[in-house]
Amino acid sequence: MTGRLRIGPDGASWDPDEGYRTCSVCGGDCEPEPTGADGLGVRILWVCPDHGVHSVVDPFEKLREADRRERGEA
Ligand SMILES: [Zn+2]
Numbered sequence: 001m002t003g004r005l006r007i008g009p010d011g012a013s014w015d016p017d018e019g020y021r022t023c024s025v026c027g028g029d030c031e032p033e034p035t036g037a038d039g040l041g042v043r044i045l046w047v048c049p050d051h052g053v054h055s056v057v058d059p060f061e062k063l064r065e066a067d068r069r070e071r072g073e074a
Contacts, residue, residue: 021055023048030054 021030026048033045033053041064046055 021046023051023054025051025054 021032022028023030023046028048028050030046030048033047035043035045041058041060044057044059045053046057047053
């Protein structure tokens with residue numbers, strides 16, 4: 001897995017964007033850790049082996065925003 005998880009009409013895919021996987025402290029390459037423990041949907045945690053979690057990506061955020069707009073809750 002090299003890049004960002006992206007959700008599209010064809011399902012999930014990895015975007016070649018490298019921004020999320022680089023640790024802001026050491027610039028090192030990080031490992032994505034999928035999690036869904038908060039009950040609100042999947043999050044991708046980018047974890048540096050030396051500095052811990054440095055990024056949280058919500059691949060469904062835009063889908064939820066669109067859903068809220070459709071229901072007039074935005
Ligand atoms: Zn680091």
